[in-house]
Amino acid sequence: MTRDAVVIGGGVSGLAAAHGLASRGHKVTLLERQTHTGGSAITERLGGFLMEHGPSTMNAHIPAAGQISSELGLDAQRCDLGVGVRNRYLVSAGKLSAISTGPLGMLTASYLSPMAKLRILADFLLPQRSGGKDETVMDFCSRRFGKEFAERIIDPMVAGIYGGRASALSVSAIFPKLVALEEKYGSVSLGAMHARREGGKMPGSRLFSWRDGIAALPRALALGLGNRIRTGATVRRISPCHGGFTIDLGPQGRLQAKSVIVATQAHVAAQLLAGLDPQAATAAGRIHAPPMAVVFLGYPRRQVAHSLDGLGFLTAEAENRKLIGAQFCSTMFPGRAPAGHVAVSAYIGGARAPHMARLPGPELIRLARSEFRDLIGAEGEPSIARVRHWPLGLPQYEIGHQGLAEVLRTTARRHEGLFLTGNYLAGPSVANCLHLAQETALAVHGYLEGRNDIQFRRSAAR
Ligand SMILES: Cc1cc2nc3c(=O)[nH]c(=O)nc-3n(C[C@H](O)[C@H](O)[C@H](O)COP(=O)(O)OP(=O)(O)OC[C@H]3O[C@@H](n4cnc5c(N)ncnc54)[C@H](O)[C@@H]3O)c2cc1C
Structure with a gap:
């Protein structure tokens, strides 16, 4: 088998994973069903x-974002x-109201009632929750800061960033740092103050783009990959074969590779894994978008x-x-x-x-x-x-998501050489996707090196 890896899906995740493998000298082919790469980055x-x-x-704030920009010469x-950009606005009583960041601003904000402002301060005094069951963002924020704050500030934020509802999404999946602050300091606000004093990073975002927009990123990745990319190639099935996997492209034939990275949306991963890893297929099928x-x-x-x-x-x-x-x-x-x-x-x-x-x-x-x-x-x-x-927007990290992601991120333990990456595993942002794709490429590299090592030792012993 001459091909080291096939990457299925040419969005940012697949392109970055293929880039990570190609730059380590592996022979890789990326298959994308559309006529162009980039996925949702259009x-x-x-x-x-x-x-x-x-x-x-x-x-x-996610280092992979800045690193790739430099590495690709962007x-x-x-x-x-x-x-x-001086403000972020919230619609309140039918009008735009600037959202004050920082605790003092929050206490003078017009979009919260006096009771709601007092209730935010209760976070300093409330006891830590016992029992580690997953909680929705809405439950967590209502418990710590009050229902009004959760409904008026947090839910709109969750809708804006994740296209979701705070009452359905898992706080430990999307705001793990807030959960960790409560666990460590007993109060999110106290924890945030300590973290700031210690120079730690709070959850947040510092945003950037490129002159030609976000598509500059997949374009540069695709340019570097050159003829390793095949567009208009829809993968129908992945099956194990001696020494690796057969990737079935229907009327367009088949490919073989030592390893496969599935870098599609969750629902496609569910279809492709159905005959191969039913446990992972079920987990992927439970992630809605x-x-x-x-x-x-x-x-x-x-x-x-x-x-x-x-x-x-x-x-x-x-x-x-x-x-x-x-x-x-x-x-x-x-x-x-x-x-x-x-x-x-x-x-x-x-x-x-x-x-x-x-x-x-x-x-x-x-x-x-x-x-x-x-x-x-x-x-x-x-x-x-x-x-x-x-038609399928952003994947929803609902209650129980981390259990699903764990099953999905460990496919290689059940099927050597089979890896997943994508926006439904470790955060939906482009920067999250880049980070996970780089980690996945490293894991595949480790797998391929180990395999080559064993083959080398076997042939040397003959
Ligand atoms: C409206 C919207 C706004 C967003 N805004 C932001 C934002 O401002 N900032 C941010 O960081 N993130 C944002 N995101 C999220 C981010 O864009 C995505 O999570 C990320 O681009 C996903 O990349 P991906 O490569 O994992 O998946 P995708 O981009 O979905 O790529 C998957 C690829 O797999 C291909 N594929 C599928 N099936 C097959 C098959 N059988 N064979 C071959 N190829 C196949 C698809 O054609 C596609 O190209 C936004 C998303 C949306 C939808």
Whole structure:
């Protein structure tokens, strides 16, 4: 068998895993079913606008993000958040209200009642929870900071970042640092103060992108991989064979490799693993990804009343808005709109309102326009309007997720040479995907080296 590894899926996860193997000298082939690589990282330039239809930001707090930017020579076109980003907004009583970060700001915020502010402080005094059962983000935050804070601040955040509901997602899966602070210090707030004093990093994000948008990353990875990539190649089945695996591409034939990395979405992994590792297939099949729609709108500047001096806004469910949230794209990064114009994008659906994400494009544009008219005073016809439907948006890290992820991350223990990577295992952000893909490539490298070592010893002994 001459091929060391086949990577299935050409999103950021698969590309980064293949890059990690190729740069260690392994013979690798990446198979992608679409005609282009990048997966959900899709950037489009049209009429002077730069539109992100999927991810729009990289989290610099995760070292893999900055490292890959340097390694691929993308630093020259890297852009950090624009100076105009002074606020993050929350929709409160039908209006945008700047979210104050830091405890003092929170205590003077207009979007929380006096009782809710007092209740936040109770976190300093409340006893630590006993018993290690997984808890939802909503239960954890309500217990520590009160229900109003959890519903008005945390749930919108969870909807904006994970497309999910705080009442369903597992706190230990998505905010493990908060759980650890409670465990170590008895109080999240006390823990955060200690951690800051000790120079530790708090959960957070520092965002960046590139001049040509997020798609610059998969493009650079794909360029480096060159003819190791085969697009338009849909994997139908993986089966074990002597010395490795056979990868069945239906009418396009078969490939063989010593190892396989499945780097697809969870539901595809479930199908591909069904005959091979039923335990992993069942676990992958239990990870849902509700639909999401992204509506990008560009307006002449004079048609929008709001200063757009922020990242965008989030909405609490009780506000009954049609949008989960929105980004002020042209404030966030340079070059997102032509001179004299602004660009905003709306996020619709997710676990909160999956049916809304399935509405036809023109209906979604109508909804987004009407919400932007109400909330940021965007009047008249937009200069550009584009919709992207994601039938399966972001994977939901629900209660019990860590058990599922454990089963999925240990496929190689049950089937030597079989590895998984992707956004449903160790965090959905692009930076999380990069980090896990690099770890996976290292594990595959270790496996291949060990295997070669055994073969070398066997042939030397003959
Ligand atoms: C609307 C939206 C907004 C987001 N915003 C952000 C953000 O701002 N910041 C951030 O960090 N993250 C964001 N994310 C999350 C992030 O974009 C994704 O989690 C990440 O890009 C996933 O990469 P991946 O390679 O794991 O999966 P994917 O990008 O889904 O790639 C999987 C690939 O596998 C291929 N494939 C599937 N089946 C087969 C098969 N049988 N054979 C061959 N190939 C196959 C698919 O065609 C696809 O290309 C967002 C996601 C969405 C949907």
